[in-house]
Amino acid sequence: MDPVILFFLLGALAGLFKSDLRMPPAVYDLLSMVLLLTIGLKGGVELAEHSVGGLIPQIGLVLLLGFTVPLVIFPLVRFVGRMPRADAASIAAHYGSVSVATYAVGVAFLESQRQSFDPQLPLFVVLLEVPAIMVGILLARGFQGGTRWGPLAHEIFMGKSIVLLLGGLLIGWVAGAEGVQPLEPLFFDLFKGVLALFLLEMGLIAASQARTLRNHGLFLVLLGVMIPVPLATAGAWLGWMMGLNVGGVTLLAVLAGSCSYIAAPAAMRIAVPAANPALSLTASLGVTFPFNIFLGIPLYYQIAQWLHGQ
Amino acid sequence: MDPVILFFLLGALAGLFKSDLRMPPAVYDLLSMVLLLTIGLKGGVELAEHSVGGLIPQIGLVLLLGFTVPLVIFPLVRFVGRMPRADAASIAAHYGSVSVATYAVGVAFLESQRQSFDPQLPLFVVLLEVPAIMVGILLARGFQGGTRWGPLAHEIFMGKSIVLLLGGLLIGWVAGAEGVQPLEPLFFDLFKGVLALFLLEMGLIAASQARTLRNHGLFLVLLGVMIPVPLATAGAWLGWMMGLNVGGVTLLAVLAGSCSYIAAPAAMRIAVPAANPALSLTASLGVTFPFNIFLGIPLYYQIAQWLHGQ
Amino acid sequence: MDPVILFFLLGALAGLFKSDLRMPPAVYDLLSMVLLLTIGLKGGVELAEHSVGGLIPQIGLVLLLGFTVPLVIFPLVRFVGRMPRADAASIAAHYGSVSVATYAVGVAFLESQRQSFDPQLPLFVVLLEVPAIMVGILLARGFQGGTRWGPLAHEIFMGKSIVLLLGGLLIGWVAGAEGVQPLEPLFFDLFKGVLALFLLEMGLIAASQARTLRNHGLFLVLLGVMIPVPLATAGAWLGWMMGLNVGGVTLLAVLAGSCSYIAAPAAMRIAVPAANPALSLTASLGVTFPFNIFLGIPLYYQIAQWLHGQ
Amino acid sequence: MDTTSRKLLTVVTEAALEARLCEALDDLGATGYTIVNARGRGSRGVRQADWSTSGNIRLEVICDEERAAEIATYLRDRYFDNFLMIIYISDVQVLREDKF
Amino acid sequence: MDTTSRKLLTVVTEAALEARLCEALDDLGATGYTIVNARGRGSRGVRQADWSTSGNIRLEVICDEERAAEIATYLRDRYFDNFLMIIYISDVQVLREDKF
Amino acid sequence: MDTTSRKLLTVVTEAALEARLCEALDDLGATGYTIVNARGRGSRGVRQADWSTSGNIRLEVICDEERAAEIATYLRDRYFDNFLMIIYISDVQVLREDKF
């Protein structure tokens, strides 16, 4: 097993056994900042070496994926899961959007398999973050007017994860491989170490969701385990249709199957306050995230290989 | 002199001259987290390459050392030093337990001497942390019943330093040298730099103990200087008996002669509140720690070489 | 363009567009601590390999520069700019002192030009930090008595930037290239990455000065753009007279043209409270700093080459 | 030393609301406010400041009695149903009454 | 706007006690509490929040008068002898009286 | 439970003043003080704790009425003109009156 995942386990166990181990919020912020910039920079450097012209159709398809997923999840949760409208919409937005931490573990997984992936994937992370959140808000509010979209859109688009991902991407693109080279010791060489520390904290956070899990256990576990695989399969299929390589297909599957825990919770708390934030956060961090990093990613990799006839 | 020690000096001078230099607590936490994980990981990787079967007797002896030291220190401080029971017990617990920072300086020292050490030493750090604290609590409370050991034991065993050391050890063991390799840039290459920053803060903290030192000066200096050397010698002898190599003997001496400043203070504050926390903390950080890193470690190395007939 | 500067741009844009991107103060402190120590260590290591005897006259000249600059700026701001005495004195102190972040960008610039520089430059950073602040205080108070210089001098000389720069310098000197080598992965290899993160935060801070800029715009922009170039030219000329190489001349120009944003604001707030802190800080961070890193440094490098007849 | 009576209104609520509350206070005419990070427990469970906006904030406004009532009413109507929030009010004597 | 009188009990003490105090407050029936990190000086010297538990916390509980007395008595008996601690109580008007 | 009336004086001001204020309080005979980091808005704009001393502090002193007046007067005369600062005073009941 990849040792970074063992750090998640360590954090989760420390949390469950109520250790006094805590990661200061400032450290969490630093680590996630470095991770986001690293992912962006890497993508930008790669993009700089390819022609971007051919990406437009792929961008359209990825955005379509982002808009579609919540429309599929919402009725399921609302009518099969019998959840209130606000909660169903919020959960749909979370699953439609993406988790950068899951993506980073996917990247680390591919690295340890020595499997390269298409350079535009970091761009897809950015593209997938927003649309589902907007659809989720519309679903919650029932498409009646009265939503002040201006400030909401600002909050969503200027959220720190998008700013850092997109900013890193553009800097990497402008600077190119040679320009970014002096930044490599911090952003590239430390990547796995930073990810390990970050996953330690994710484990602690996941463990702190245990109380919610006790109350809504069955529902959340069902949700958190049963949604990712079909979504990831759809993502893999889309990636294969677009002509991505095995690594790219795997990562698009990872993105589709991952569940937001930064952008979506922040936006839904403000835009759909009636939704219980503990429900979607616990499904995301307490169930789907560990499911994906332990079982999902290797499975999606299998699917990608199978699609490519390997 | 090893430059990391100069960082301690810089911090101590900045503190004594009342500079406004401060290290944010979050940074202190990050640095100590990385140090603990590094020590654990290194040990785990080494252990993975050796058979562990033969360690059981060594583990027993090291635990015995942990239980014995406070029983020796307590009467000395209580009857020779004429301290109240609670303070004597607390000081005994501090000296019986270990300081990870001192251990890290010892490791850095051996590295700069290109002297290797046995892989099980990080395990001994964990083993030595707890027993003395438990004995100290018993000594303070006079072995009468009524101690709620459950929550106390939980607090001691699930303290963050043990969780991170042991967690790192297990991860290193499971992942092995190859698995840990992508983590090396952060955890191994930065080790000395992280230690330097950490020692800067230790210097600042040591300087902030100066006020206590002014009031209880002579006693604390005597205590802090006279206890480590015999304890370290005993530790060295034990290590030599166990068949450790020169580096291993040095480090076991360092552990025996070092004085806890994280686990013991936290536990004693709660379990033995009548003990004055400033006394033991000042002896530990203000006297014994600098003594050990400047004079003790080279001396213990001499002893180790001498025991090995070099 | 050097990618580290793009990080400044990213931060500034994020700030201007009111993104929720924030760098925790603890991270800012860690980054600036590492930068200051790195600059000091590098200089110390270099100094260790040269004879220091010949530096005395250079030290005198650099101190003279520090004392002179505020005496030139003050009347300009006071009588041409028609500012109150306190504000004019404070601005004079800010421009007479130096910005370590600007210096660091200068070093990064020279590195990317593969241009070496004289080893004593980090020493000059320390030397230039203080004198202008003292002159500024005298100018504000009109040379009447009654200033309690003791505590003020302590505060200025024991400020964290001087302690870390000078401390790093001394450690580097004592330890030498070989001794510092195990610290290189953290302090030297990560230099540009740390600088990039630091500049991201500087961009955010610069953007937060926008409000002041709106009110006092024209004046501050004139001040912040027109002062650096003549000062830097004077610095370059002085460096050339002293016999510095092209890199050294460039960096002395950078120092002369840079404007303090740590030591001077802190000292002036306490010693000259009547000065409006927003004015000088905005000139420094919102105008002069970006001017210098985008346009100034390449220009000063041209001047240095021209002085050396290249 | 001249002092004047004013009300001190304290709100403890989710950190995610900070930007909104500050805007609202500006609109409601508060002359200022002071915020500190907090954690705690209430009817809706423990709130730790472990990461991003998982913590609480504690916000204080000094103002006259009517404005305090106005602010409290506004917050109650807007946020009591869906957000963790408590509000309490006490009497204080302030220096420089014109500031509040 | 309906408000009700309650007591606001504030404790300033060592950060090391946080977990114990929270447990105790639960046991004593407090409906909640709010904590912020603090530093300061008292009869037993300066407390800086420089590292781990070297700082103070400032803990607030809103409750009725009897409970406040109960909590204060409990803390006094348990902690005054061996721990840095001050306690003070003031009057506040709360919204939603049923919460406290 | 025995309690005694005291004054609680609260100051919100620039973080840069912390060291000076602590010294002044010692000189003025305060038996202690408690400080927390704060941010906020006042007549002179928004104060964020983004970097170094750009934030505010919130400082509390418990003392008797005369000392409170003395401290408030001292701070007013020294700092009101050139520094961001508000001061307010309220009534509290303290345990262990001899400490304040």
Ligand SMILES: Nc1ncnc2c1ncn2[C@@H]1O[C@H](COP(=O)(O)O)[C@@H](O)[C@H]1O
């Ligand atoms: N009785 C109380 N005393 C002090 N603070 C409280 C009390 N009840 C709630 N709080 C604070 O208000 C926040 C929200 O409370 P609630 O909406 O009841 O969950 C909690 O997280 C606490 O920080």
Ligand SMILES: Nc1ncnc2c1ncn2[C@@H]1O[C@H](COP(=O)(O)O)[C@@H](O)[C@H]1O
């Ligand atoms: N007079 C006071 N006013 C405000 N806070 C105080 C006062 N005395 C003590 N404190 C706070 O209570 C803590 C413990 O006080 P003590 O037990 O007197 O050392 C101190 O560290 C301060 O934070």
Ligand SMILES: Nc1ncnc2c1ncn2[C@@H]1O[C@H](COP(=O)(O)O)[C@@H](O)[C@H]1O
């Ligand atoms: N009405 C108010 N209520 C609460 N805090 C205030 C108020 N006015 C000012 N403050 C605080 O006091 C600081 C200085 O205020 P000022 O001197 O008016 O700019 C502000 O940054 C706020 O933290």
Ligand code: NA
């Ligand atoms: Na998804």
Ligand code: NA
């Ligand atoms: Na020991």
Ligand code: NA
């Ligand atoms: Na200058």
